[in-house]
Amino acid sequence: MKLNKSLSMISALSLMAVSLAACGGNNGNNASPSASSESPSPSASASAPASSAASGSDELKPEDGAKLLVWESKDERAFTDEIAAEFTEKYGVPVEIAEVAPTDQVTRLSTDGPSDLGADVVIFPHDHLGRAVTGNLVLENDVFGEATKSENAESAITGVSYDGKIYGYPRAAETYALYYNKSLVKEAPKTWDDVIAVSKTLLDAKKNKFGIEWEVGNFYFSYPFIASTGGYLYGNNGTNKDDIGINNDGAVQSMTVFKSLKEVLPVKAADITPDIKRGQFTAGDIAMDMNGPWELAGYKEALGDNLGVAPIPSFGDKPAVSFSGVKAWYVSSYSKYPNAAKLFARFASSKDAQLKLNKLVGSVPTNTEAQNDPQIKDDPAISAFVAQFNNSQPMPSIPEMNNAWSPAGAALTEIWDNGKDPKAALDAAAQQIKDLNNGTAKQ
The missing domain is CATH 3.40.190.10 (Periplasmic binding protein-like II)
Incomplete structure (x- = not known):
């Protein structure tokens, strides 16, 4: 599936x-x-x-x-x-x-x-x-x-x-991992600093050529920028709806990395869709794509031996934590x-x-x-x-999981598209999720 x-x-x-x-x-x-x-x-x-x-x-x-x-x-x-x-x-x-x-x-x-x-x-x-x-x-x-x-x-x-x-x-x-085109990137970057460095050498925004793309406004795919340095959605292994951690100090730390990547991917969040990104990667216009195993067969067919797959780059010495x-x-x-x-x-x-x-x-x-x-x-x-x-x-399996997607996605988009302060955007998202969980959200 x-x-x-x-x-x-x-x-x-x-x-x-x-x-x-x-x-x-x-x-x-x-x-x-x-x-x-x-x-x-x-x-x-x-x-x-x-x-x-x-x-x-x-x-x-x-x-x-x-x-x-x-x-x-x-x-x-x-x-x-x-x-x-x-x-x-x-x-x-x-x-x-x-x-x-x-x-x-x-x-x-x-x-x-x-x-x-x-x-x-x-x-x-x-x-x-x-x-x-x-x-x-x-x-x-x-x-x-x-x-x-x-x-x-x-x-x-x-x-x-x-x-x-x-x-x-x-x-x-x-879950998702890092696909990369070996004809453009010989080895998978180990850290996000490495991603930024190699992406600067490949950037040609006028021709829509980039080092990396992923669905930046999708909470699922951008979760590593919340969780890898200590953030989380719900506490106690995703079971405590009242413990929301998307705006704690750890989450804000890795979200600064997220915000910095806009320099090498100057594209609006809404303009990065699965279909567009798939076409760009198979055509060689982007070198790296953070995506799931459902793309593996098609990517193999398009790139052959030039296709590489690696774990998501780390945040310094902290391994990337993805949603699964x-x-x-x-x-x-x-x-x-x-x-x-x-x-x-x-x-x-x-x-x-x-x-x-x-x-x-x-x-x-x-x-x-x-x-x-x-x-x-x-x-x-x-x-x-x-x-x-x-x-x-x-991903948390409690029913309140549904309440997180829209607020978190909106915060990511605000940070990415409009340069909003990560702490302020995440605070607002956390409050909205809390209100939805408690049935007190404004209509």
Whole structure:
């Protein structure tokens, strides 16, 4: 899934799942939340023996007569077709796959789940998890939780957890790194000072030729200029809406670097769009592009051996901290076959499954053994994304995440386009986010 699609949360989404909770979702794993009283309760089969939960649950067995519906994106359907066939061969459980955009799945599950039309296993970006949990739409990853934690990168576990509990089964990471054209920049700059130095030698504004571009007014892509020297959006790993850190001393420090880059990129924020930037990079008009793995295939095709990928430049001796997303499987709380669904989510997120997904669609694994497999280690582009992901912060999954995009983006644009003082702009953004969080924003 392309991340520009996963950022659809920028438009505030209705928390309709909360109002639908009374229709069925449960808070545990042992009662069927189906609206139909005739639906069989999974209470007897959903709870695995204690020994099985502790051991990673080799003893968990699918329910008699189990069959699963899995929702998957069109872009990654080839992977799920293969992994579902392998799962059926191993467990004897038939799997039907339906194409539903991951960003639509939480909303769809809130309506289709109570009607017994929803999938047993769903996949969505982790920033939708807060809506899913508060709407009682997904089950906790209880049986395989400890194994999932031990096998995946810390950023991935943070992303698929909510209120101290793990719900997801991570399968891929998404963040951004530094693409560079080796015919223009022989080696990737190590620091932002290096970026500025090399960009000065490449700048030709009249011909729209620049050393570097990124979506400067997009909070997602400009988050390193908040977080790398101590800033953050929400405190306590993104869970405390009342602790806003985008305007602390650390954030202001790195935002001065952001402001200084306007000298080598004299372009209005609104004039840097994904399509324009893509065309410029593939044409050789910009040497470096801070972007995600969804551009990798196209950039490889355009630049061939001249394409390089590296982690984001550091801020002096402080590594760049990017925002990241985690795509993960989740088990619907409406599933009549929770054991089978949990087994599928586990099976389809294993090391081998993540390596298969990488081979088929170029994804970035979260499983640490997969990250260190030669298939990944020997791929300089994917390994660069892995390195950056392991130094990233997952986007907060609390519903208040939606309140940050517009104020933060407006502050970035004010600083970039109009030279506004970073501290003043960030103070204003933090206050607006706080007001939105508390329902006191001016209409």
